[in-house]
Amino acid sequence: MKPLRIAVAKGRLEQKTLDLLEFMGMDCSCAADKGRKLIIPIDGGKLEMVLAKAPDIITYVEHGVCDIGIVGKDTIMESGQSLFEVMDLGFGKCRMVLATYKDKDFYKGFAAKTVATKYPNIARNYFEAKGMDVDIVKIEGSVELAPLLDLADGIVDIVETGSTLKANGLEEKEVIAHLSARLIVNIASMKMRKEEIQSFLNRLELALKGVK
Amino acid sequence: MKTYQLITPKGTKDILLEECEAKRWIEARLRQVYTGYGYHEVVTPGIEYLDVFQAGGCNTGSENMFKLIDNEGRILVLRPDSTAPIARMVSTRLKHSVRPVRLFYNQRVYRQKGMYTGKSTETSQMGIELIGANTSKTDLEVIAMAAEALESCCKQEYRIEIGHCGFFEALIGRLEADDNQKEQIRLLIGAKNYAALNDLLDTLDQGETAAALKLLPRLFGGQEVFEAAGEIFEDAQTKKILDNLRWIYYSLIQMGLKKSVMLDLGFVNDNNYYTGVIFQGYIQGTGEAVLSGGRYDQLLSRFGDPMPAIGFGVNVDRLTKLRLAQGPQDDLSVPQILVYGEPGYEVLCLQYAQTLRQQPGMIVENALLGSREECLAYAQSKGISKLHIVGQTIEIISVETAGGARG
Numbered sequence: 001m002k003p004l005r006i007a008v009a010k011g012r013l014e015q016k017t018l019d020l021l022e023f024m025g026m027d028c029s030c031a032a033d034k035g036r037k038l039i040i041p042i043d044g045g046k047l048e049m050v051l052a053k054a055p056d057i058i059t060y061v062e063h064g065v066c067d068i069g070i071v072g073k074d075t076i077m078e079s080g081q082s083l084f085e086v087m088d089l090g091f092g093k094c095r096m097v098l099a100t101y102k103d104k105d106f107y108k109g110f111a112a113k114t115v116a117t118k119y120p121n122i123a124r125n126y127f128e129a130k131g132m133d134v135d136i137v138k139i140e141g142s143v144e145l146a147p148l149l150d151l152a153d154g155i156v157d158i159v160e161t162g163s164t165l166k167a168n169g170l171e172e173k174e175v176i177a178h179l180s181a182r183l184i185v186n187i188a189s190m191k192m193r194k195e196e197i198q199s200f201l202n203r204l205e206l207a208l209k210g211v212k
Numbered sequence: 213m214k215t216y217q218l219i220t221p222k223g224t225k226d227i228l229l230e231e232c233e234a235k236r237w238i239e240a241r242l243r244q245v246y247t248g249y250g251y252h253e254v255v256t257p258g259i260e261y262l263d264v265f266q267a268g269g270c271n272t273g274s275e276n277m278f279k280l281i282d283n284e285g286r287i288l289v290l291r292p293d294s295t296a297p298i299a300r301m302v303s304t305r306l307k308h309s310v311r312p313v314r315l316f317y318n319q320r321v322y323r324q325k326g327m328y329t330g331k332s333t334e335t336s337q338m339g340i341e342l343i344g345a346n347t348s349k350t351d352l353e354v355i356a357m358a359a360e361a362l363e364s365c366c367k368q369e370y371r372i373e374i375g376h377c378g379f380f381e382a383l384i385g386r387l388e389a390d391d392n393q394k395e396q397i398r399l400l401i402g403a404k405n406y407a408a409l410n411d412l413l414d415t416l417d418q419g420e421t422a423a424a425l426k427l428l429p430r431l432f433g434g435q436e437v438f439e440a441a442g443e444i445f446e447d448a449q450t451k452k453i454l455d456n457l458r459w460i461y462y463s464l465i466q467m468g469l470k471k472s473v474m475l476d477l478g479f480v481n482d483n484n485y486y487t488g489v490i491f492q493g494y495i496q497g498t499g500e501a502v503l504s505g506g507r508y509d510q511l512l513s514r515f516g517d518p519m520p521a522i523g524f525g526v527n528v529d530r531l532t533k534l535r536l537a538q539g540p541q542d543d544l545s546v547p548q549i550l551v552y553g554e555p556g557y558e559v560l561c562l563q564y565a566q567t568l569r570q571q572p573g574m575i576v577e578n579a580l581l582g583s584r585e586e587c588l589a590y591a592q593s594k595g596i597s598k599l600h601i602v603g604q605t606i607e608i609i610s611v612e613t614a615g616g617a618r619g
Contacts, residue, residue, distance in 0.1 A: 064499015
């Protein structure tokens, strides 16, 4: 039987996930000296951990080449389509917000607004639901720059503490969504490997309570 | 040379040689199953009026259809599915035929997909529609046939998962919530998003209905599902659905499908397309369903001829991919004989080849080359083991082939 494959976003979520897996009693020693390896055997190869960039996790899980993924809710909102989102892991908490200049009313005036974001789909869905026409500009780096340079009226971005916004004279105006790390499962894997996945989920749920 | 002269449109591809052979093999196996049950093949146009697929006629949204405008300004679409056109056809052309009508199709469907997702916009589907019968016996026959279809063309483990959209609909009908919230709940159950579902339901209702909705997406797996479901579906309406499903499930097990059949009562409906039993087929090694189907008793009434119906479609491309992944199965048929006519014997050579082909399964290729040396080299490189030279006499030369060489 092939090992279950779990894709994890590199960086912050990676360490958290390893802590959890260790707490579940899995041998994660291979992760310590992984070097540049991208696929890491866990618990003597019973599980395979795939390290990838967040949006790619959605791709790998949707195509079924990874059975499970651990990824932020923002990534699911931006690019997830057909997958099961079965667990809120509770860590990596932050929020998706609409922000603009401290003293500015984003909605004031009749001119169509321009919004800068790394998350064009989230921004579009948000304003579409409000029935608003908004021009969306995709920015890859520091989104806060766009209003400062007068390219945009506001930004849609992730905020954890709000200090970057504050340092640049911007302010959170509306919360679009509360975010945290989620566990996603491929639709076919959920059906074909139900027992394995269910037992993994049960152990993970216990570990989450233990770690907290 | 222009770029778009050399490539196929996004999401489409050429299917050639081994892949084409594997695809036809799958199609032949499915055809054998379908015709064996008394289904007859139909072909519908590649383009249809948009109206055929609108207002619940199709579970593909119109934003995902390829559209054309005809010379009178009407909107046409490349067929995004085959069920609605067949419903149109049955309710018009086959209006007075004996029921039930059993039809199958083998055609391509077109749906727009996101950029760079690796998903095809053009998909070969081969499926059946059984129109004019709505008993449990009908559902059982169709699901058993779906299992047989998968079994006939894949060696891997497969699962047929059955559910019914009536559970969700009964529960959501009883819940006090606005349409927006109900839609949210539908999406969350479909995504098995337990956490968000619980949060949302906690704000709405504390009663039995909310508790049952929370449990619904977890009700998948084997027969244990019936025990859990029995506790929440006690009213006459849902109990009847559950009893029916139980009968189908245990009948399939009696047919020896215990390992393959499973349940998911948390199946929710897109666009209210399905009205009863719903089922999907999965195969080890594919990330998505390879077969999907269900009962759609409202569709025919949209075409003015209300009739119950059930059907399923198989994604032939995914099965082809699986077959190819197992390594070469279908050797491209190499001709057994190459015939070459000496100058002046061209007609005789063609006639000679015709008589050879009368033997069943015999493939004979006419050599179009200028000399016997060239023919020998050609036969070698294509792996043809015999060269017949037609002149005053017929000379038969055994060709030493490398084996497995392909042209």
